[in-house]
Amino acid sequence: GAVVSQHPSWVICKSGTSVKIECRSLDFQATTMFWYRQFPKQSLMLMATSNEGSKATYEQGVEKDKFLINHASLTLSTLTVTSAHPEDSSFYICSARGSQGSFYEQYFGPGTRLTVT
Amino acid sequence: AQSVTQPDIHITVSEGASLELRCNYSYGATPYLFWYVQSPGQGLQLLLKYFSGDTLVQGIKGFEAEFKRSQSSFNLRKPSVHWSDAAEYFCAVGAQNQGGKLIFGQGTELSVKP
Numbered sequence: 001g002a003v004v005s006q007h008p009s010w011v012i013c014k015s016g017t018s019v020k021i022e023c024r025s026l027d028f029q030a031t032t033m034f035w036y037r038q039f040p041k042q043s044l045m046l047m048a049t050s051n052e053g054s055k056a057t058y059e060q061g062v063e064k065d066k067f068l069i070n071h072a073s074l075t076l077s078t079l080t081v082t083s084a085h086p087e088d089s090s091f092y093i094c095s096a097r098g099s100q101g102s103f104y105e106q107y108f109g110p111g112t113r114l115t116v117t
Numbered sequence: 118a119q120s121v122t123q124p125d126i127h128i129t130v131s132e133g134a135s136l137e138l139r140c141n142y143s144y145g146a147t148p149y150l151f152w153y154v155q156s157p158g159q160g161l162q163l164l165l166k167y168f169s170g171d172t173l174v175q176g177i178k179g180f181e182a183e184f185k186r187s188q189s190s191f192n193l194r195k196p197s198v199h200w201s202d203a204a205e206y207f208c209a210v211g212a213q214n215q216g217g218k219l220i221f222g223q224g225t226e227l228s229v230k231p
Contacts, residue, residue, distance in 0.1 A: 041226075042224070097217055103211070108163075111159060
Protein backbone atom coordinates (compact mmCIF):
# COMPACT_ATOMS: atom_id res chain seq x y z
CA GLY A 1 0.00 0.00 0.00
CA ALA A 2 0.84 3.74 0.02
CA VAL A 3 1.97 4.00 -3.56
CA VAL A 4 2.67 7.33 -5.20
CA SER A 5 3.16 7.70 -8.92
CA GLN A 6 4.50 10.54 -11.02
CA HIS A 7 3.97 11.27 -14.66
CA PRO A 8 5.92 11.72 -16.78
CA SER A 9 9.06 10.04 -15.51
CA TRP A 10 11.13 12.22 -17.74
CA VAL A 11 10.39 15.17 -20.02
CA ILE A 12 12.36 17.37 -22.37
CA CYS A 13 10.95 20.76 -23.25
CA LYS A 14 12.13 23.85 -25.03
CA SER A 15 13.00 27.04 -23.23
CA GLY A 16 9.99 29.27 -22.79
CA THR A 17 7.40 26.51 -22.77
CA SER A 18 5.48 25.15 -19.80
CA VAL A 19 5.45 21.61 -18.54
CA LYS A 20 3.10 19.88 -16.14
CA ILE A 21 4.08 17.07 -13.77
CA GLU A 22 1.43 14.93 -12.12
CA CYS A 23 1.65 13.27 -8.74
CA ARG A 24 -0.95 10.68 -7.80
CA SER A 25 -1.61 8.68 -4.67
CA LEU A 26 -2.81 5.35 -6.01
CA ASP A 27 -4.22 3.58 -2.99
CA PHE A 28 -4.82 6.22 -0.35
CA GLN A 29 -6.18 9.71 -0.02
CA ALA A 30 -3.43 12.28 0.20
CA THR A 31 -4.51 15.18 2.34
CA THR A 32 -1.10 16.79 1.90
CA MET A 33 1.41 16.62 -0.89
CA PHE A 34 4.94 17.92 -0.94
CA TRP A 35 7.05 18.90 -3.94
CA TYR A 36 10.81 18.64 -3.85
CA ARG A 37 13.59 19.52 -6.19
CA GLN A 38 16.87 17.65 -6.28
CA PHE A 39 20.06 18.65 -8.03
CA PRO A 40 22.67 16.02 -8.91
CA LYS A 41 24.53 14.66 -5.92
CA GLN A 42 22.51 16.84 -3.58
CA SER A 43 19.77 16.43 -1.05
CA LEU A 44 16.09 17.13 -1.54
CA MET A 45 14.98 20.73 -1.37
CA LEU A 46 11.37 21.27 -0.38
CA MET A 47 9.65 23.62 -2.80
CA ALA A 48 6.11 23.70 -1.51
CA THR A 49 3.45 22.01 0.54
CA SER A 50 -0.09 21.65 -0.72
CA ASN A 51 -3.22 20.63 1.09
CA GLU A 52 -6.21 19.41 -0.85
CA GLY A 53 -8.46 22.27 -1.81
CA SER A 54 -6.12 24.95 -0.51
CA LYS A 55 -3.44 27.11 -2.01
CA ALA A 56 0.06 25.74 -1.80
CA THR A 57 2.54 27.08 0.72
CA TYR A 58 5.85 27.83 -0.92
CA GLU A 59 9.24 27.74 0.71
CA GLN A 60 11.28 30.88 0.87
CA GLY A 61 12.98 31.63 -2.41
CA VAL A 62 10.66 29.52 -4.56
CA GLU A 63 8.83 31.53 -7.20
CA LYS A 64 5.15 30.72 -6.86
CA ASP A 65 4.33 32.20 -10.26
CA LYS A 66 6.90 30.00 -11.92
CA PHE A 67 6.11 26.77 -10.11
CA LEU A 68 2.34 26.47 -10.06
CA ILE A 69 0.99 23.81 -7.76
CA ASN A 70 -2.57 22.55 -7.80
CA HIS A 71 -3.97 19.97 -5.40
CA ALA A 72 -7.51 19.69 -6.68
CA SER A 73 -8.34 16.26 -5.36
CA LEU A 74 -7.30 13.86 -2.64
CA THR A 75 -5.36 11.77 -5.14
CA LEU A 76 -3.82 14.27 -7.52
CA SER A 77 -1.45 17.19 -7.31
CA THR A 78 0.21 18.87 -10.25
CA LEU A 79 3.32 20.99 -10.58
CA THR A 80 3.50 23.23 -13.63
CA VAL A 81 6.81 24.80 -14.50
CA THR A 82 5.92 27.90 -16.46
CA SER A 83 8.18 29.55 -19.03
CA ALA A 84 10.83 26.97 -18.35
CA HIS A 85 14.50 27.85 -18.65
CA PRO A 86 17.56 25.61 -18.67
CA GLU A 87 18.21 26.39 -15.01
CA ASP A 88 14.89 24.74 -14.19
CA SER A 89 16.32 21.43 -15.36
CA SER A 90 16.28 19.17 -12.35
CA PHE A 91 14.81 16.08 -10.75
CA TYR A 92 11.41 16.79 -9.23
CA ILE A 93 10.01 14.47 -6.59
CA CYS A 94 6.62 14.56 -4.96
CA SER A 95 5.50 12.92 -1.76
CA ALA A 96 2.12 12.42 -0.20
CA ARG A 97 0.76 12.11 3.31
CA GLY A 98 -2.58 10.57 4.16
CA SER A 99 -4.92 11.12 7.03
CA GLN A 100 -3.88 7.81 8.55
CA GLY A 101 -0.49 7.16 10.08
CA SER A 102 2.08 9.54 11.39
CA PHE A 103 1.89 13.26 10.70
CA TYR A 104 5.45 13.06 9.43
CA GLU A 105 5.23 9.94 7.31
CA GLN A 106 5.50 10.78 3.62
CA TYR A 107 5.36 8.39 0.68
CA PHE A 108 7.54 9.38 -2.22
CA GLY A 109 6.96 9.19 -5.92
CA PRO A 110 9.63 7.93 -8.32
CA GLY A 111 10.54 11.40 -9.53
CA THR A 112 10.42 13.28 -12.82
CA ARG A 113 13.54 14.28 -14.69
CA LEU A 114 13.02 17.63 -16.43
CA THR A 115 15.45 18.82 -19.07
CA VAL A 116 14.96 22.25 -20.60
CA THR A 117 16.81 22.85 -23.84
CA ALA B 118 16.89 25.73 13.95
CA GLN B 119 16.50 22.03 13.47
CA SER B 120 19.10 20.32 11.33
CA VAL B 121 20.30 16.92 10.26
CA THR B 122 23.94 16.15 9.59
CA GLN B 123 25.31 13.20 7.74
CA PRO B 124 29.06 13.60 8.20
CA ASP B 125 30.08 11.17 5.50
CA ILE B 126 29.43 12.25 1.92
CA HIS B 127 30.73 9.02 0.43
CA ILE B 128 31.52 5.64 1.92
CA THR B 129 32.95 2.57 0.23
CA VAL B 130 32.67 -0.85 1.79
CA SER B 131 33.46 -4.32 0.55
CA GLU B 132 30.64 -6.69 -0.17
CA GLY B 133 29.94 -8.76 2.91
CA ALA B 134 31.41 -6.20 5.26
CA SER B 135 29.41 -4.39 7.90
CA LEU B 136 28.11 -0.88 7.39
CA GLU B 137 27.34 2.08 9.59
CA LEU B 138 26.06 5.37 8.23
CA ARG B 139 26.06 8.25 10.63
CA CYS B 140 23.27 10.72 11.27
CA ASN B 141 23.15 13.47 13.87
CA TYR B 142 20.22 15.76 14.47
CA SER B 143 19.49 18.86 16.45
CA TYR B 144 16.09 18.86 18.02
CA GLY B 145 14.66 19.80 21.39
CA ALA B 146 11.91 17.27 21.88
CA THR B 147 11.66 13.60 20.97
CA PRO B 148 12.30 13.52 17.25
CA TYR B 149 10.58 11.61 14.51
CA LEU B 150 13.48 10.07 12.57
CA PHE B 151 13.68 8.38 9.21
CA TRP B 152 16.18 6.71 6.94
CA TYR B 153 15.49 6.63 3.21
CA VAL B 154 17.39 5.05 0.33
CA GLN B 155 17.50 6.41 -3.20
CA SER B 156 18.78 4.47 -6.18
CA PRO B 157 20.01 6.51 -9.17
CA GLY B 158 17.18 8.28 -10.95
CA GLN B 159 14.61 6.98 -8.49
CA GLY B 160 12.47 8.32 -5.71
CA LEU B 161 13.00 7.65 -2.03
CA GLN B 162 12.20 4.38 -0.33
CA LEU B 163 11.65 4.27 3.41
CA LEU B 164 14.07 1.93 5.16
CA LEU B 165 12.94 2.49 8.73
CA LYS B 166 11.58 5.04 11.14
CA TYR B 167 11.69 5.88 14.81
CA PHE B 168 8.88 7.60 16.65
CA SER B 169 9.13 6.25 20.19
CA GLY B 170 9.69 3.10 22.19
CA ASP B 171 12.49 0.63 21.57
CA THR B 172 15.54 2.59 20.50
CA LEU B 173 16.75 -0.17 18.17
CA VAL B 174 14.61 -0.14 15.07
CA GLN B 175 14.50 -2.85 12.45
CA GLY B 176 13.84 -1.95 8.85
CA ILE B 177 13.63 -3.50 5.44
CA LYS B 178 16.49 -5.12 3.52
CA GLY B 179 18.27 -6.11 6.73
CA PHE B 180 18.90 -2.57 7.95
CA GLU B 181 18.59 -1.39 11.52
CA ALA B 182 19.14 1.91 13.27
CA GLU B 183 19.68 2.90 16.87
CA PHE B 184 18.34 6.08 18.40
CA LYS B 185 20.73 7.51 20.99
CA ARG B 186 19.29 10.57 22.63
CA SER B 187 22.46 11.36 24.58
CA GLN B 188 24.41 11.56 21.33
CA SER B 189 21.61 13.01 19.20
CA SER B 190 22.30 10.27 16.74
CA PHE B 191 20.34 7.82 14.64
CA ASN B 192 22.95 5.72 12.86
CA LEU B 193 22.02 3.18 10.24
CA ARG B 194 23.65 -0.24 10.27
CA LYS B 195 23.74 -3.42 8.28
CA PRO B 196 25.81 -6.44 9.29
CA SER B 197 26.62 -7.61 5.77
CA VAL B 198 26.40 -5.36 2.75
CA HIS B 199 25.27 -6.60 -0.65
CA TRP B 200 26.25 -5.08 -3.98
CA SER B 201 22.63 -4.05 -4.47
CA ASP B 202 22.87 -1.79 -1.42
CA ALA B 203 24.93 0.72 -3.41
CA ALA B 204 22.78 3.86 -3.40
CA GLU B 205 22.30 7.24 -1.76
CA TYR B 206 21.07 7.21 1.82
CA PHE B 207 19.23 10.07 3.46
CA CYS B 208 18.50 10.63 7.13
CA ALA B 209 15.54 12.89 7.91
CA VAL B 210 13.76 14.34 10.93
CA GLY B 211 10.22 15.61 11.19
CA ALA B 212 10.29 19.38 11.55
CA GLN B 213 8.45 20.53 14.65
CA ASN B 214 5.46 22.81 14.14
CA GLN B 215 5.99 23.07 10.39
CA GLY B 216 3.10 21.20 8.92
CA GLY B 217 4.73 17.81 8.77
CA LYS B 218 7.79 18.84 6.81
CA LEU B 219 10.86 16.66 6.82
CA ILE B 220 14.36 18.01 7.19
CA PHE B 221 16.85 15.95 5.21
CA GLY B 222 20.52 15.43 5.71
CA GLN B 223 22.94 15.94 2.87
CA GLY B 224 22.99 12.27 2.03
CA THR B 225 25.67 9.58 2.05
CA GLU B 226 26.59 7.82 -1.14
CA LEU B 227 27.41 4.17 -0.56
CA SER B 228 29.64 2.30 -2.96
CA VAL B 229 30.15 -1.45 -2.62
CA LYS B 230 33.38 -3.11 -3.75
CA PRO B 231 33.14 -6.67 -5.04
